[in-house]
Amino acid sequence: xxxxxxxxxxxxxxxxxxxxxxxxxxxxxxxxxxxxxxxxxxxxxxxxxxxxxxxxxxxxxxxxxxxxxxxxxxxxxxxxxxxxxxxxxxxxxxxxxxxxxxxxxxxxxxxxxxxxxxxxxxxxxxxxxxxxxxxxxxxxxxxxxxxxxxxxxxxxxxxxxxxxxxxxxxxxxxxxxxxxxxxxxxxxxxxxxxxxxxxxxxxxxxxxxxxxx
Numbered sequence: 001x002x003x004x005x006x007x008x009x010x011x012x013x014x015x016x017x018x019x020x021x022x023x024x025x026x027x028x029x030x031x032x033x034x035x036x037x038x039x040x041x042x043x044x045x046x047x048x049x050x051x052x053x054x055x056x057x058x059x060x061x062x063x064x065x066x067x068x069x070x071x072x073x074x075x076x077x078x079x080x081x082x083x084x085x086x087x088x089x090x091x092x093x094x095x096x097x098x099x100x101x102x103x104x105x106x107x108x109x110x111x112x113x114x115x116x117x118x119x120x121x122x123x124x125x126x127x128x129x130x131x132x133x134x135x136x137x138x139x140x141x142x143x144x145x146x147x148x149x150x151x152x153x154x155x156x157x158x159x160x161x162x163x164x165x166x167x168x169x170x171x172x173x174x175x176x177x178x179x180x181x182x183x184x185x186x187x188x189x190x191x192x193x194x195x196x197x198x199x200x201x202x203x204x205x206x207x208x209x210x211x212x213x
Contacts, residue, residue: 044057044058044061047060
């Protein structure tokens, strides 16, 4: 609110009153006073020109003065002085400055917390990356070892299979050689049997021929 305004009305009008002064005092930083004058006598004469008697006009003027005085008192009861307003504004400015300072402090604290959280997350990410690289290296080493072992086992199995194949080939060759030997022996035996048989048959035939002759 700006400045408080107070109107003070003089006592009841009478026939001897020419004009009643209604002062209006305004409070400001310079404490200046402003007085407003209302010509009640001129107002009463105007009412008389409208057909009212002087007592009627004065009664209306007194009633209006009472209403104006009551209205001004009701209005000024809710007003404050400029000093009070400036004090309230200063209090508000102090509160706003304090709130602003608290907000700035909270913002700084939030930024610091966010920065610390970001740094912690980056550290955790680096640790996780390093652990992941170690796991990948360990897995690769394990796979290489398994592959080398599997290659060695496959080479051993291949060598064993080759030895078994060589043994089978040797046995087959021995069996073939034995079979050839048996065939040769069988051929010689058969040939000897045929020679003996033919010789016997020839001797019998010659004996028979001799007997017939």
